[in-house]
Amino acid sequence: MTNHPLEKWHALVRTRALDSLDELLAEEVVFYSPILFKPQNGKALTTLYLAGALRVLGNDQFHYTRELAGARDAMLEFETSVDGIYINGVDLMRWNDAGKLIEFKVMLRPLKGIQIVQRKMAELLAQLSENS
Numbered sequence: 001m002t003n004h005p006l007e008k009w010h011a012l013v014r015t016r017a018l019d020s021l022d023e024l025l026a027e028e029v030v031f032y033s034p035i036l037f038k039p040q041n042g043k044a045l046t047t048l049y050l051a052g053a054l055r056v057l058g059n060d061q062f063h064y065t066r067e068l069a070g071a072r073d074a075m076l077e078f079e080t081s082v083d084g085i086y087i088n089g090v091d092l093m094r095w096n097d098a099g100k101l102i103e104f105k106v107m108l109r110p111l112k113g114i115q116i117v118q119r120k121m122a123e124l125l126a127q128l129s130e131n132s
Contacts, residue, residue: 005095006067006074016058018051026100034089034108035118046104048125053106056082056120057089072096082120087113 005024012020022043030039031046040049062080069075073094080087087108094103108114 003099005093005099005101006069008099009076009093009101010064013054013058013062013064016054018054021047021050024101026096026098026102029101030103032092032103032105034106034114035121046101048128049121050104052121052124052128053117055124056117057087082113082116085112085116086110087117089113 008020008024011017012024025043025046027043028041029043029046030041031049032039033049040046057078057080059080059082062078064076064078066077067074073092076091076093078089078091080089088110089106089108092103092105092107093101096102108117
């Protein structure tokens, strides 16, 4: 098992092992959505949004195309398609000394891609709240 946050993230995306989010995220993590204006603070909300995003975007067409990494942060560019609509995005990550993510920001393009993700995420979150 690897200890580096980027390797852990790639393994999580590859295996869709969403339970790994608990180990990867710091309690004080902040999630910046491409849809929501306000940052989502804390592990519970970040887990909800990242798990939802992995379900909506993480299909068999999802792949990272570029990675830039520093000592405590990284930028991962990705491409995918949802309902036949091309989506290009960027995941910006920052982690602490313990290797836990403390910030996760997602940016998306083009506008049609943002719109389909917004619709699919809203449907998924509504479904999850009905089931809880």
